[in-house]
Amino acid sequence: MPDAARRSERSRNAILQAAMDLLQEKGYADLTVEGIAARAGVGKQTIYRWWGGRGPVVLDALVEKHSGSGGPPALPDTGDLEADLRPVIRAIVAELADDRLSATTRALTIETLSSEDFAGRMRDRLLRPQLDTVKNRLRSARAAGQVRAGVDLDQAVELLIGPMYHRWMMRTGPLTEEYADGILELAMAALRPGAADRPGAPPTASSDLM
Amino acid sequence: MPDAARRSERSRNAILQAAMDLLQEKGYADLTVEGIAARAGVGKQTIYRWWGGRGPVVLDALVEKHSGSGGPPALPDTGDLEADLRPVIRAIVAELADDRLSATTRALTIETLSSEDFAGRMRDRLLRPQLDTVKNRLRSARAAGQVRAGVDLDQAVELLIGPMYHRWMMRTGPLTEEYADGILELAMAALRPGAADRPGAPPTASSDLM
Amino acid sequence: MPDAARRSERSRNAILQAAMDLLQEKGYADLTVEGIAARAGVGKQTIYRWWGGRGPVVLDALVEKHSGSGGPPALPDTGDLEADLRPVIRAIVAELADDRLSATTRALTIETLSSEDFAGRMRDRLLRPQLDTVKNRLRSARAAGQVRAGVDLDQAVELLIGPMYHRWMMRTGPLTEEYADGILELAMAALRPGAADRPGAPPTASSDLM
Amino acid sequence: MPDAARRSERSRNAILQAAMDLLQEKGYADLTVEGIAARAGVGKQTIYRWWGGRGPVVLDALVEKHSGSGGPPALPDTGDLEADLRPVIRAIVAELADDRLSATTRALTIETLSSEDFAGRMRDRLLRPQLDTVKNRLRSARAAGQVRAGVDLDQAVELLIGPMYHRWMMRTGPLTEEYADGILELAMAALRPGAADRPGAPPTASSDLM
DNA sequence: GTGTAATCGAGACGGTACGTCCCGTCTTTGG
DNA sequence: CCAAAGACGGGACGTACCGTCTCGATTACAC
Numbered sequence: 054m055p056d057a058a059r060r061s062e063r064s065r066n067a068i069l070q071a072a073m074d075l076l077q078e079k080g081y082a083d084l085t086v087e088g089i090a091a092r093a094g095v096g097k098q099t100i101y102r103w104w105g106g107r108g109p110v111v112l113d114a115l116v117e118k119h120s121g122s123g124g125p126p127a128l129p130d131t132g133d134l135e136a137d138l139r140p141v142i143r144a145i146v147a148e149l150a151d152d153r154l155s156a157t158t159r160a161l162t163i164e165t166l167s168s169e170d171f172a173g174r175m176r177d178r179l180l181r182p183q184l185d186t187v188k189n190r191l192r193s194a195r196a197a198g199q200v201r202a203g204v205d206l207d208q209a210v211e212l213l214i215g216p217m218y219h220r221w222m223m224r225t226g227p228l229t230e231e232y233a234d235g236i237l238e239l240a241m242a243a244l245r246p247g248a249a250d251r252p253g254a255p256p257t258a259s260s261d262l263m
Numbered sequence: 264m265p266d267a268a269r270r271s272e273r274s275r276n277a278i279l280q281a282a283m284d285l286l287q288e289k290g291y292a293d294l295t296v297e298g299i300a301a302r303a304g305v306g307k308q309t310i311y312r313w314w315g316g317r318g319p320v321v322l323d324a325l326v327e328k329h330s331g332s333g334g335p336p337a338l339p340d341t342g343d344l345e346a347d348l349r350p351v352i353r354a355i356v357a358e359l360a361d362d363r364l365s366a367t368t369r370a371l372t373i374e375t376l377s378s379e380d381f382a383g384r385m386r387d388r389l390l391r392p393q394l395d396t397v398k399n400r401l402r403s404a405r406a407a408g409q410v411r412a413g414v415d416l417d418q419a420v421e422l423l424i425g426p427m428y429h430r431w432m433m434r435t436g437p438l439t440e441e442y443a444d445g446i447l448e449l450a451m452a453a454l455r456p457g458a459a460d461r462p463g464a465p466p467t468a469s470s471d472l473m
Numbered sequence: 474m475p476d477a478a479r480r481s482e483r484s485r486n487a488i489l490q491a492a493m494d495l496l497q498e499k500g501y502a503d504l505t506v507e508g509i510a511a512r513a514g515v516g517k518q519t520i521y522r523w524w525g526g527r528g529p530v531v532l533d534a535l536v537e538k539h540s541g542s543g544g545p546p547a548l549p550d551t552g553d554l555e556a557d558l559r560p561v562i563r564a565i566v567a568e569l570a571d572d573r574l575s576a577t578t579r580a581l582t583i584e585t586l587s588s589e590d591f592a593g594r595m596r597d598r599l600l601r602p603q604l605d606t607v608k609n610r611l612r613s614a615r616a617a618g619q620v621r622a623g624v625d626l627d628q629a630v631e632l633l634i635g636p637m638y639h640r641w642m643m644r645t646g647p648l649t650e651e652y653a654d655g656i657l658e659l660a661m662a663a664l665r666p667g668a669a670d671r672p673g674a675p676p677t678a679s680s681d682l683m
Numbered sequence: 684m685p686d687a688a689r690r691s692e693r694s695r696n697a698i699l700q701a702a703m704d705l706l707q708e709k710g711y712a713d714l715t716v717e718g719i720a721a722r723a724g725v726g727k728q729t730i731y732r733w734w735g736g737r738g739p740v741v742l743d744a745l746v747e748k749h750s751g752s753g754g755p756p757a758l759p760d761t762g763d764l765e766a767d768l769r770p771v772i773r774a775i776v777a778e779l780a781d782d783r784l785s786a787t788t789r790a791l792t793i794e795t796l797s798s799e800d801f802a803g804r805m806r807d808r809l810l811r812p813q814l815d816t817v818k819n820r821l822r823s824a825r826a827a828g829q830v831r832a833g834v835d836l837d838q839a840v841e842l843l844i845g846p847m848y849h850r851w852m853m854r855t856g857p858l859t860e861e862y863a864d865g866i867l868e869l870a871m872a873a874l875r876p877g878a879a880d881r882p883g884a885p886p887t888a889s890s891d892l893m
Numbered sequence: 894g895t896g897t898a899a900t901c902g903a904g905a906c907g908g909t910a911c912g913t914c915c916c917g918t919c920t921t922t923g924g
Numbered sequence: 925c926c927a928a929a930g931a932c933g934g935g936a937c938g939t940a941c942c943g944t945c946t947c948g949a950t951t952a953c954a955c
Contacts, residue, residue: 636845
């Protein structure tokens, strides 16, 4: 309903910056619309008008931050899948292991769990691009015969990523480089063609086959 | 500080029951201490005295519910690891896929992400027992030579469980039986001894070796 | 700190009216901020923002009520001081003697005893105007030679008023018309010039001499 | 209902002492049953059993304190009424003028205003004895012809006392020795026989005539 | 240039829930 | 059986934010 053309860019930036700052300082649970507005020097209505609540503001703020690099770059393809993935996996673990760095991820996850609507936007705008870089590398590896032909790439990506997020979320153990390497090695073993390739369990229908 | 010996069992039960009821009816986001107290016919102070907030109450309520069965039973051991695990994996996916059933898990996860303190209690009292049933089955499989000797069982459990939680949380795709089977099959391939067993990547130190 | 220009007149009136109603219905001891807010259809914060508690609200409500008549009128001056004062004194006794009518006075007095700050406001806004009407009549009587020249008018007013409030407060005896007349007669004897006028005890410095 | 014979004297004293201490320290408004019980090292029930609330406890504590002198002594009778009364009046004003000393009186007055029941007990046990010493001196003065025969002694006492309590309560002015003397002088003029003794206004029926 | 219509900062508003304090009652345990 | 201790159901406190709603004061477009 509001006229986006007349929107104040200055306010938008101040709000996103304030949200990021407060998220770092006080955590998501203590983040309030009133706090953001005050810090940004902005009326609350401006936030409600353009976003509707703190969740979308945080999402926007993070998208803004991450899209600074113009989207995640494609992974290198040296021919050695495991070597190419290792830095990525290690980086994820390193970020999750750092309470400061993972504060925003924590915030997003909470909001994702709270709102299906938010979940969709967050998935498409933040998560999917990241997952797709891995997925694309796996696809080329599959084409090169380094990954079993029947493997569903979405499942493969989650096999790699899921365990780390689970350990992070549930705090079931330390998030170390060794852990990253261990999961990577297991996942590689799962994907590698070989004697273990059984004829059963045909590939599930998946959008990655196109 | 309060004297646990004089605690009212009647109030405790009423509170846990009320919390479970309201959780089902209104979801975690709309669950309030005041609401629980009113429904249970109890003063708010009684909740704050013994729990300190809604999070711990919900945790206790769920522990109570799950421990009704006297703790999770050991998995069957037919000698076929994949066959023994399949029902477990499918059950997890089925529960997560059902919005009603997974509402409480969602609630606990939010609280886990919000409070480190809560995370620890929740992990130890609810999650660990569940994971341990899987871990124990994997241990016996490893002893039987069906799982590579060098595998860290904690990593193995998370390799199985993590992807499903990730998909559930992030809504990256449908949580179907096929998905469960696919992840199980991938994980089995990762654990199975054989040509894929590489000498590198020694097992990380882990408490599961005893 | 709040911006008085943007204050809601509607809320202000509703709150003062609700306070008056509840004061009549339930008495001061059972008067709560929450009750006033609920009855007035107003958020509690609106009361705390502009008044700070129930005491100031009640004071304002009573000031509002009493100032409806545009302040207390000057007493008549027939030349007969005692005759002019008698209706006033009797009216005060009559009001104090009636539990319903004096309930608010009781409330104000309690608050006055509890808070020095409140005492000042209540004195200046409610009590002083009433006392001044008597004081003014006494001043004109003194000018007319019907009251000893040396008399401190503030003391004279309190000589008249004080005994009745004391009896009311301490319930040391019945508050009847006879009592009013008795006190009035004693006070008149104290003020009347004559043989009793002794040279000692010079008048204390007082602002009423102008 | 409770058996007074088995009452613990130790608890009774501890409670009264704690009540007095807290009254001095925090004032009547911040005095709580729980606070008294904690300070006295006593269960709350002990207070409710034997007194019923904080009001009666404070009353008892003050009666205890004042009755230490075995009741107020009779005033001296030098033949000069004004001279005999002056120290009493000045003492009252001095006590009321001191915030610390008058804190208890303030407390009693609030409770007196709040509860008719309490008012009666307070009047009979604390106030009346004090007033009677003055009244008795006035009676002897009347017998000696220094006070008009028709004067109601209860009214006379209140003419002396009332103004000071009024000024104290309402904070209408400073409570100084000059004020005490001024009121005393006015009251003496009111009571003194002489030309001012008018035949009208017959004495009201009063218990002081016996 | 000058209306004029929308956004802006600001913050008051009706509400809901918070977490705390204290009430007066009830229950447990020990002397 | 009384006393200490204190848990209990209850109610109000005063605060923090919610999301909505008015206010002028910019501000940028249409005329």
